[in-house]
Amino acid sequence: MKALCALLAGVAAMSLGAGSARAWSLEEAAKPYKGVTINVVGLDRPSYKIAQKLTPEFEKATGIQVTWNIFPYEDTLKEETLNFVSNSQQFDAILSDVVWPVNFADPGWVLPLDHFTGDSALADPDLDMKDFFPVWLASFTVNGKLYGLPFDSYAGLLYYNKSMLKAAGFDGPPKTWDELAKTYAPKLTDAGKGVYGYALQSARGETQTADAFARFLWPWGGRFIDVANKKVLVNDPKSMAGIEFRHALLKTMPEGIVSDDHSQVVEMLSQKRVAMITEWSAFYPTLSSSPIASDLGIAPEPKGPDGAYAAFGGFSYMVSAQVDKQHQDAAYLFIQWLTSKAMAKPLIEGGAVVARQAADTDPATQAKFPNLAPMVETWRTSVVPDWRPQLECYPRFSDIVSDWGSRIELGQVEIKQGLDSMANDLTGYMKSSDCWGKSNDPEKAMATYK
Amino acid sequence: MSDLTIEDPAPQMPAVRPSRWEALEPWFFIAPSVILLLAIGLYPTIYTAVASLQTWVMGMSPPAWGGLGNYAHAFTSSDFGGAVLRTLMLIVVTLPVELVLGMMIALALDSPHFSTLRRLLQICLVIPIAITPSVVGLLTQLMFNEQLGIINHLIHGLGFPAIDWLGRPAAAFGTVMVVQVWEWTPFVALVLSAALSTVPKDIDEAALLETERWWPRFRDIQLPFMWPGITAALVFQTAFTIKEFDMIYSIERGGPGTATETAVMQIERMAFRGFDVGLASAESILMLVLSIALARVYIRVFYREMD
């Protein structure tokens, strides 16, 4: 394995024809940073578990010490923002959700990656940017510059219980949302027995905004905002159609879904209390070790009237601009190693999801991990990088969406009234925080990477 | 409550004609704590008051003069208003319940018989007061779970249908109230029980000779001695509830939606999730005004009544 790496690196170096006299190696590159301790932010999710497990390999090869700082997702942005605002230099490798790059890049808190990739002493010639899925690179590109290396990358997938579907007379999963709601879910729901067709994680916070709201905008042609015309679109007829659809779907969901987060719906599927959920591709290891492992079916998310737009989310690693050069370089070496082509396979084998094309499309790996094929298909055909808008004021923006989104789902307000209020609050906030001028359009970057 | 002490002609140091130095002497004892509290309490409060007049979103823009905009927003937003209302609701509903239940427990502790049981209960009453509120929140999450929780199982065993305790806004708010009552009734009971023990034995015995009916005895003999305890319980409970964050946050972060979000939780969300320091500061100042007003009302109204 190591020999192969070295060989590949050598080949890459030769083919690049760069002026470097000898092949690049991590050991060699890390020499000046021996003994440096870097702080890395992580989540309590499978990708980071295996990453932590593999970290000693990096420490052994480089002499750089890695400290993992694990936070619950809902606290991560808070911790990182406070770290930057207070310039407390707690973290060297910064974890960025797909909706945060502009928050970190605009104030200059993180460094653009060309800062490192242009440095032949640091840059691994075998980094092979083209091997990352284009949509992932685009997502972390702000004003034409790439800031993050993708890690823990998700696509929304439909997970279902094959036996339950079969018992209800279905040979395969639903292809469209319409089918799911009108044909599948009613037949699979038996409220008296506490069994339901579908469950949608809707807890207050980013789960409500991303999983429960955005998921029902795009497939119906709805959008959050139109930056060019400075318009909020959450209450236009197309968006409303999607949210109305969501509301009708509640009949086939367990009660109290509005308080349920990822862990609860996954639990429901694995306890056979629901037949279908739409969840991130990262949940495969959790579900494959649950009681329904042998019944687990995985498919791309259903299409809507306006086409296929699956949920899109995930993370990348960036380097803090506030720490000293030693730590920056050491952190870069770490994230470069973690997201490298060579690491992709061991990471996947350990339960991670990565955005590396070669590893994700490898037939042998795909045979072992049935979440990969639909995930790759989704990334290639049915995701948009601005599925949630990239705004500097996104935290409050998302909070407003989540606030009215849950009120609508709880039935505390009429759908139209709720969406109008949401639009009203968003419009006011976008204006008062001067946020229209502080947005990023990752879609523009797509062309660069395709 | 020490107002009583302040009013009463408590013995004091024999004052030789107070010189200027003499007048400064008490401050020698008090000053350290006052300086400390000024530094960690007053200075930040002024800081917050200034920030409340600024447009300031952390990381997005440096603080800029914003006038009363934040206050206008706080007053008009249903978000903050709702959270304040819920906090007040929590006080108004749980306080009387805690008082009544606490009174019943105190009376039961005061009666003769079951001495072992009474002693045991006296010890156990301290548990809900002492236990970490975030642990109480987690336990609530586990026990009130709709499908797997023990509460619904017990209810089902008694022949009632299961209740979705945490999933529906009204039920979730009710659950929070139930847990709040569980957490703080023992405190009220302990305070009232201590107050009840101050009823002089001879008066009580004389009254018992006259009538054995418990209501007149309670109303005319026991209750008057309990007023100070009731007041103490009210002041403490109001303070605890208005500051409530830990326990409810640990149940489901104020969910479903914002159904169980208190004022402090809403402000924390604005400040540390939305990063809107200006707005959160304005809301904090409003809460400060509210709590000072409540403290004044309690001290003026209740302590006046006593003397």
Added chain:
Amino acid sequence: MNDLRSALLRALQGLGLVLTLVIILFPIYWMVAGSLKTEADLFAIPPRWIFTPTLEAYADAIFHSNILTTLLNSVIVVACAVALGLVVGAPAAYGIARYRFKGRKDVWFWYVTNWMLVPVVVLIPFYLTASKLHLINHLVVLILVYQVFIVPLIVWLLVDQFSAVPIALEEAAQLDGLSRIGIFLRIALPLVKPGIAVSAILSGIFAWNDLLYAFILTPSPNSRTASTVVLSYLGGYVIPWPKVMASATLVSAPVIIGGIIVHKYIARGLTMGAVK
């Protein structure tokens, strides 16, 4: 008739006592039992009242999380915060109890207001100031900020204690030539020892239990306090309930034990002024 009535009352009293005891203790039992169960036992339907206890969850909590570090952090914070609170609070209480001076009532009211103070008011500036001084994640920040409620509580409790010290003792000491400070340290302070113990344990319980300040001011995994660590398990894809319950038991055991030790004095302490 009267016999029947009193028998009924007695039965009611017994029933009430037992019911209250059960309601108070059941959640505690459920927590401890949960910490000794496997995941399967914990969520079994119907619930398993009889099960084979296992210490796996405790091992998991102790060896696969930093709960011991956070418990140690809590011990340090509580000990220092209470000590500081006593050092400044006890003299203040003595001053208020023993002197009549202008502004006395206002000072006392100000302490009470601090007790009612909504923590978020000081939280944001405290965070920003502490971060400028690079004190975020340092326990000293918590030790300081907890004084906001510790000092008022200690003053509140000790004012009454000091007032109850017989004045004759102090007068005698004064005649012996002891200074006011000497009187405070050698005569008054030793006499209110029980009050000091109660106020120390009570304020210690509140400091130990705080979630909000610790949550914001000491977020890093190694500087967390015990009350926040139990929440850190909830962020994952799977919630390890037995481990959560084991941690919850470890975190709440010290305060429950502390509370039981002083249970006799808690109510008396808190109501001293009012009940006297």
